[in-house]
Amino acid sequence: MDSSELELQRAAAVAEAMDDIRRIESDLGVTGAGVEAIRDRLVRLSELRALFPADQFLAPASEDAKSSYLYRLAQDADDRFALYLQSSAGQVTTPAHNHTTWAVVVGFEGQELNKFYTRTTDGGIEKTHEHLVEYGTGVAMLPDDLHSIHIDGSALNFHCYGLALERLESREYHSPTTNEWKIFSSVSGIREGRTNLQNC
Numbered sequence: 001m002d003s004s005e006l007e008l009q010r011a012a013a014v015a016e017a018m019d020d021i022r023r024i025e026s027d028l029g030v031t032g033a034g035v036e037a038i039r040d041r042l043v044r045l046s047e048l049r050a051l052f053p054a055d056q057f058l059a060p061a062s063e064d065a066k067s068s069y070l071y072r073l074a075q076d077a078d079d080r081f082a083l084y085l086q087s088s089a090g091q092v093t094t095p096a097h098n099h100t101t102w103a104v105v106v107g108f109e110g111q112e113l114n115k116f117y118t119r120t121t122d123g124g125i126e127k128t129h130e131h132l133v134e135y136g137t138g139v140a141m142l143p144d145d146l147h148s149i150h151i152d153g154s155a156l157n158f159h160c161y162g163l164a165l166e167r168l169e170s171r172e173y174h175s176p177t178t179n180e181w182k183i184f185s186s187v188s189g190i191r192e193g194r195t196n197l198q199n200c
């Protein structure tokens with residue numbers, strides 16, 4: 001398959017998955033059952049491995065200040081239903097945070113450890129459980145759910161949100177040093193991974 005044929009097939013597979021995900025949210029709402037069904041749909045998308053070759057979604061080089069890149073694969077005109085491929089190399093760690101929209105992570109290559117937390121009455125956090133996201137598995141979160149991610153090595157994962165990351169302006173994270181909740185600055189520097197079908 002040449003690269004433009006591959007891009008067409010990838011765009012069609014992503015569009016089909018996002019159509020299903022819109023329908024799932026409409027049918028089941030932003031509920032545990034809804035986000036788990038979205039996760040399962042993205043696991044099915046991840047099974048089309050050949051459509052997402054690692055050399056088209058390169059991770060940062062070792063001299064790069066970043067250790068991961070986000071490639072946008074889908075996003076509606078109103079910025080809802082955003083799907084990214086996160087390509088990382090080396091260590092990626094986040095503090096515990098919420099998303100203010102539903103969020104799903106599905107493994108593709110490598111491993112991303114997800115730790116989950118609840119808030120404690122003194123304003124801190126307490127870990128409840130972990131899930132190692134790797135090929136064929138994923139995690140699904142409601143808007144207030146708290147997690148942190150921990151990657152050591154190369155990894156390629158789907159990250160999907162009810163609203164685009166650039167629009168999430170009030171995500172909270174827990175500072176372990178001060179035991180305070182702070183607001184994440186908006187994500188920038190997202191790379192365009194969508195196929196312009198008119199150019200194919």
Ligand SMILES: [Fe+2]
Pocket residue numbers: 097098099103147
């Ligand atoms: Fe997150």
